[in-house]
Amino acid sequence: MSAVTDTTRNGVDTDKMFATLDLIKAQPDLAKFQFRATNRWLGGAHNRSTIKGFYAAGGEDTSRTAAFEIDAGEPAILLGTDTGANPAEYLLHALAACLTTTIVYVAAARKVELTSVESTLTGDMDVRGALGVDDEPRNGFERIGVSFRVTGNAPEEKLREVVERARKRSAVYDMVTNGVPVVVDVSID
């Protein structure tokens, strides 16, 4: 007799997940990652990021075979032609995506099968700051609201715990709420 166990939950290979966690616990140096983006201006509010290589687990990644090309733009009222979502909207996307993936991974680790995870994010901005019209409003969002709707095969309290744990562990939530030191250097050719 043998038991066949499918270790995939929520689309996440939990055997691989726990093996990764054990490996990183044993060799903390493998936890050093570096992600990257290169960006090029294409005219007006249109620019494009290319994202491919990253450093992870002691070496340069070779698994990602194709680059992601991501276009940014602005709507007409902000002097663009909608060549892509605008940068502040991409920040909302980054936050939504990170919280969602973290919810899915936390649920998988806790044997919770999710049925759906949906969210709506809003960011309120007084554009006088970014436009340089007034020094009082800040440049970015004054506040961000995130509204999650989650369904799964666990009691409400357990699902709420999963979301709360994800909020405490999300990389982008940490960065957006706490800020990150950014060093800008400029070369003029």
Added chain:
Amino acid sequence: MSAVTDTTRNGVDTDKMFATLDLIKAQPDLAKFQFRATNRWLGGAHNRSTIKGFYAAGGEDTSRTAAFEIDAGEPAILLGTDTGANPAEYLLHALAACLTTTIVYVAAARKVELTSVESTLTGDMDVRGALGVDDEPRNGFERIGVSFRVTGNAPEEKLREVVERARKRSAVYDMVTNGVPVVVDVSID
């Protein structure tokens, strides 16, 4: 005799830009904007944001005719299948895009014609934080490096001033360096 003046510089309609600035100075209530994203989980590390509607200048926008659909994912080492750039990479894209567009707009306002704007961004992360293996490293990037290469028809000092002014006015740079209050609410169906 009449002079025909092309008011477009760096792909930005500067007449429209100065008219917008004057209007917002005169009626600060028009400066209240709200951007939005909705996100849906598609399995594992794959989720997708839909971005279209926003509130601007006293009403709901009607100019944007199509939604942007933006897919997120994770590489294999983070248990995904590369269905898109990962959330932290999208944050780098948001920062690159915002600084670039702000450089282009500031240059247009200051009568500087740019030839190229390119940037490389790096974000260093100890993933023990986000993976919940260790409480000491933060979840997000410890630091972000941004390296700009800018060329244009102005002396080096003037181009450096443009970049420095853009850094001081960029919405996403403000949010990433200073943080934003985020309120998360959860509905369990």
